[in-house]
Amino acid sequence: MLLSCDPNDKEGSMNLLEDLTRNANQAQQQILEEILTQNAHSEYLNGFLGGCSGKELFKKKVPIVNYEDIKPYIERVANGEPSEIISAKPISELLTSSGTSGGQPKMMPSTAEDLDRKTFLYNLLVPVMNQYVDGLDQGKGMYLLFTKPEISTPSGLMARPVLTSYYKSSNFRNRPFNRYNVYTSPDETILCSDNKQSMYCQLLCGLVQRDEVLRVGAVFSSAFLRAIKFLEDHWKELCSNIRKGHVSDWITDTSCRNAVSMILKQPNSELANLIESKCNGKSWEGIIRKLWPRTKYVEVIVTGSMAQYIPTLEFYSNGLPLVSTMYASSECYFGINLKPLCKPCDVSYTLLPNMGYFEFLPLERSHGEATQGSIQCNGASDPNCLRKNGENVVEEAVDLVEVKLGHYYELVVTTFTGLYRYRVGDILKVTGFHNNAPQFRFVHRRNVVLSIDTDKTNEEDLLNAVTQAKLHLDPLGCLLTEYTSYPDTSSIPGHYVLFWELQVRGKSDLPELDPSIMERCCTTVEESLDSVYRRCRSKDKSIGPLEIRVVKHGTFDALMDFCVSQGSSVNQYKTPRCIKSEEAIEILDTRVVGSFLSKKAPFWEPFRIEAK
Known part of the structure; x- marks a missing residue:
């Protein structure tokens, strides 16, 4: 059930959407039948179904699994065994998920046909947005899009993030011409492997074409705000480039330079002066409207952990709608938001029944x-x-x-x-x-429990990292009695904050805090977290240095009193390993006696798949 959607055919696309959602059950049954018929003889399914493909047998015999259950099969494909282990269609690449397994990104199998299925969903977004916003075909989108590191597995298959896969595909490069799909960023700047050069060039192109920009955004809220912070740090140099009609010499990626030069074309002092006056104001509140005055909305994900960035986005956008258009993951693209101009707290996604079962x-x-x-x-x-x-x-x-x-x-x-x-x-x-x-x-x-960008730190990983770090306290005769955390996004980039309550062994006294030891604790926590966190921290620079705030004795008792006052049971209470309540954070912050930051980024290298 591989459907196609012409983004230029609004009526046809919306009729297709109506048919899919009206016949959701029939579509789901057809999808499952196609999947089972196509893959029944794969090693994985055959082991449960014996070559049969009925739904009842599927639900009865095939177990619901986690990644660890299927990881051996995927690794076998990565190491060169036939795709038929899990799929009748050839596996064309492995998509690395931001979730992790044993400290490394998970790998999800993908096929060429799967890319077409994702393209269908992207194309469907166009007529949906056109229902709510007029005139989107009269300008461009300034979308800040980036690729991430990829590796070649022993089988020769590429392992890379799902968005990197899409941006490097012919589906993206040859997308149907539609003014909605026209971006200020040339493909060469999006595909640039140096994120700093990519960011600079995309912002430069967006500023030069400011009068054509009707919408701005990025995939994640964190990435868009990082771009705004980058603009705060580099607007003078960007204005100088526009004034001179010349790209900075440190932009050494040839494809980037050539693509940007085609847009920059000639010196433009008038534009440079205008941008300079906007950026040099007393406040950057509403800076998006000031720099791109025709902007109708900001398109970023504001659901899940990205909701923590909503206040900052509202500050910079000054009332522009924050639009979350789609719900997707490395495993599968799921659905779209049919009311894209709703408030962030009301965002809901309609799952499209043709995307998977x-x-x-x-x-x-x-x-x-x-x-x-x-x-x-x-x-x-x-x-x-x-x-x-x-x-x-x-x-x-x-x-x-x-x-x-x-x-x-x-x-x-x-x-x-x-x-x-x-x-x-x-x-x-x-x-x-x-x-x-x-x-x-x-x-x-x-x-x-913690997430700033594409990192996803769970309670077990946090406990392991803290356990490794607190070993530095042993020579001091010092104990870590309690801890909690929260993602601090008040600055860009955001960073992890850990609250530690310490005491001298055998006493209730607070030990004397040695800055070098506490900084070492910060570094050890970071080094003990997974590959995605370390990449965001070291390469992407999308996460700032981890911070440990030491609180005075009795602080976590006060936290418990607060939680109980809010309805928690005394008998069932356990210290939350992550907090979001502003009142709870204030209780902790008012009792801080020392604050320490990691002094160096943790070591990171692209994950490796060892041949077996």
Whole structure:
């Protein structure tokens, strides 16, 4: 069921969307039948189904799995064994997920046909946006898009992030001509492997074409705000380039220089002076409107962990709508936001039934949403979250059209590319229906406690990192009695903050804090976190130095008193390993007696797949 969508055909595209959502159940059954018929003889499925392809047998025999269950099969493909291990269609590449396994990015199989399926969703966004915003064909989008590191596996398959895969594909380069798809950034600047040169060139192009810009954005809120901070640091040099009609000499990527030079063309003192006057004002509040006055909205993801950036985005955009258009992951592209101009807190995604086969694990209703004001930021830390066998699942998985309004579910996906009943790890809430297709609000990632950019640090990883770091305290006879954390996004880039309560062994006294030892603790925590965090911190510079704030004795007792006053049970209370409540953070901050930062970025290199 590989559908195509012409972004230039608004009526035809919207009719297709209506047909899909009206016939959501039929589409899902057809998708599952196609997947099973096509892949029934793969080694993985054949081991459970014996070559059969019926839905009932599939649900009865094929287990719901995590990444660790399928990792050996994917690694075998990466090491050169045939794709038929998991997929009848050839695996064309491996997509590295921002979730990690054993400190390394997870790898998701992908096929050439899967790229066409993603392109279908991208193309469908155009007519949806055109329903709500007029005149988008009368200008350009200043989208700041970047590629990430990739490696070649022993089999010769490339392993790379899903967006890097898309930007490097012919589907992106040869996208159907539509003014909505015209960007200020030439493809050469997007594909530049040096992120600093890429950022500089894309901003330069966006400033030169400011009068044509109708929308601005990036994939993640964190990336867009990092671009604004970069602009704050480099606007004088950018203005100098525009004034002289010459790109800075440090831009050494030949493709970038040539592409930008075609846009810069000639000196423009008038434009340089105008931009200079806007950037040199007393405040950067509303700077997006000032620099790009025709902008109609900011397109960035503001759901999940990216919601923490909403206040900063609103400061810079001064009332522009914040638009989250689509819901996707490395495993599968899922759905789109059919009301893109809604408030960030109301964003819901309609899952498109032709993208994959979707199932949902029901969760206890008391799970609760992870809001900006909550103490805990994930189910793993929530004492009110009822559990069975270590998870929140209370029933068997249900189909897409069987979910119930207001209920919470964990998403399970089966794809054409070799994932079968795979737990994505996303917790969703049903908020409504478009025809017969349910709409979901993204609540959070299962077990993730900290996230600034594409990093996803879970409670176990944080505990391991803290355990390694606190070894530096042993020679001082010092104990770490309690800790918690929060992602501080008040500055750009954001950074992890850990609150530590210390005492001298055998006493309740606070030890004398040796800055060199505490800084070493910060560095060790960072070095103990996973590859994605270390890449964001070391190469991408999208995460700032980790900070440890030491608090005085009794601080975590005060935190417990606050949590109990907010409704937590005294008997069930445990220290949350991540906090979001501003009141709780203030309780901790007012008791800080020492603050220390990591002095060096942790070591990082692209992950490697060893041949076996």
